[in-house]
Amino acid sequence: MNRESYPLVSVLIPAYNRPDTLKIAIDSILDQTYPNIEIIICDDSSDDRVSEMMDSSYSHLPQIRYFKNEQNLFIGNWHKCFDLSSGEYINYLMDDDVFHREKIATMMSYFLRFENITLATSYRQTIDANGEHIPPIYATQRLYREDRVMDGKMLGNYALSHCLNVIGEPTTVLFRKKDLIDRYGFYQGKQYVLLNDMAAWLSLLSKGRAVYITDAMSYFRLHPNQNNETLGANLFSEWLDLMIASREDGFLDRDDLYQMALRSYRDRVGGYPAYAKDIDRIDTILASL
CATH class of the missing domain: 3.90.550.10 (Spore Coat Polysaccharide Biosynthesis Protein SpsA; Chain A)
Known part of the structure; x- marks a missing residue:
């Protein structure tokens, strides 16, 4: 060829x-x-x-x-x-x-x-x-x-x-x-x-x-x-945005998978004050599942 x-x-x-x-x-x-x-x-x-x-x-x-x-x-x-x-x-x-x-x-x-x-x-x-x-x-x-x-x-x-x-x-x-x-x-x-x-x-x-x-x-x-x-630590929040958006596209379609993803993110950023709003957001979502 x-x-x-x-x-x-x-x-x-x-x-x-x-x-x-x-x-x-x-x-x-x-x-x-x-x-x-x-x-x-x-x-x-x-x-x-x-x-x-x-x-x-x-x-x-x-x-x-x-x-x-x-x-x-x-x-x-x-x-x-x-x-x-x-x-x-x-x-x-x-x-x-x-x-x-x-x-x-x-x-x-x-x-x-x-x-x-x-x-x-x-x-x-x-x-x-x-x-x-x-x-x-x-x-x-x-x-x-x-x-x-x-x-x-x-x-x-x-x-x-x-x-x-x-x-x-x-x-x-x-x-x-x-x-x-x-x-x-x-x-x-x-x-x-x-x-x-x-x-x-x-x-x-x-x-x-x-x-x-x-x-x-x-x-x-x-x-x-x-x-x-050099992009800034708070851009790690994009992970949370992706997790939430992906549900509309057929990912994390089971609640247990979604919970695992959210908790993985929370474990990664827990203890950092810059992510306090993300933690609150995750807790709200988890409480609704």
């Missing part, structure tokens, strides 16, 4: 001030065994280091489309990447993460073999600032011992009831573009910021089946300068 016989996959990178790790990320896409990939990079950087690196290293490659934003778009940069993409399938890649070279081929094989798949994810290997493997954190523990195809709501319920993004960061998930009807990070009419990935995953999981792959198909870099370290 020639390259054009394979569905086009768009890998989207919302870049920001990390030319060194961005280069590693791009090289991991160029090393993919899957033959039909385009790369869209929208650069929200506050300086020219990324644009200079792109000019010197990748300006000769037609499969890479690079755009430098005139002003910082923040979450809008994610939408810009999506709108500029031409692929039937989408995989975001954070500019400090890395793909396994078989990632796209492995995940696409499930979409091509099975019907009604709306999301493919996998175990993700945590790495440090230098790219060395480190032990998993709680959210990145391997979920299963074997690959599996499952009902999307089953995976969504597991994440919601544990108040934990076990599905993965944006780098981890591959999905079909047409299945994400709302903009990335929108769920039930609200744009999520800290949990834009979970919001997108719930939207996708509500529509079909999920694939979980036990091998590490991506590498999640943990380092002191990650964006979510």
